[in-house]
Each structure stands twice: as C-alpha cells, then as structure tokens.
Amino acid sequence: MSRDDLIHLEGAVTRTLGGGQMEVETEQGHTLRAVLSGRMKRFKIKVLVGDKVRVSVSPYDLSHGLITYRLK
Template sequence: MAKEEVMTFEGRIDEVLPDGRFGVRLENGHRIIAYTAGRMRRFRIRSVVGDEVRVEMTPYDLTKGRLVYRERGGGPATSGQRKRR
C-alpha cells in the first residue's frame, strides 16, 4: 500500500498555543492549528510568533497540520545560545 500524499504549504506563526501547538496563517489566507514535528522537538528547534514555517497537511483534515521546517531569520532576533550558570 502506498503512503498517503501530504500537501506542503508555507505560512507564518500568529499564535502560540499550549502543548506545543501553534496557530498558523497560511499564504493562501487560511488559518490552521499545527503541532511541532518530532524531528523539530528532538533537536529543540524553538518557534515564536512571526516565524515563517513549512507545514505538512493531509487531504483528509485541512484544519490541522504539522510544522516540519522553520525558515531562518523569519522571526524576532535571538541570541543563538543560552548562557549557562
């Protein structure tokens, strides 16, 4: 059996929700709820409001998606590394 086809869209995070979810406004104007993909969680990639992201969605539910990539330089400037005490 073939794997399901996923659709990929570009968007911008407009709201941070609890439990690792985000409100994302897609480039076509639709708003969806997206969660952080496992690889982004594993490498501790942080996303904030204003970040440009790539979202994968299944054709069965067009209101939910998975954040798979965060564009560099899309959001507010960050220091890069945290200071250790």
C-alpha cells in the first residue's frame, strides 16, 4: 500500500501507552492507537499528551495508525 492510499486524520494525543504507542482522539470522536512514524523517530520529534497530530490510517484497519506530523 502506498502512502497516497492512507486516510489522513487530525486529532489530539490523550494518553501515552507502553512500547511507544499513543492513544489519539480524532476530531470525529474516534479513538485509535498510533505510533510515531520512522521520520519522526529519526529527527527526534517529541510528541506529548495534548499535542495536535496528523495520523495516517489504513482503510483496512481504522483502529491503528501512524503519527506523521505534529501540528502547531
């Protein structure tokens, strides 16, 4: 699956879970688990509880996603 096929949602980080996972509540009211993308790990971008983020979600599994961008 290419990067263009992913669904991009915006939301806020509500909890930090173990293993680098975070719980994100989207603007539509859905809650999903997400991990930092490789680029965010590579450039050491920190994401804390309360930060607004952009999450890329596969259309096949809407309960898991990748945090691809931290909004300002």
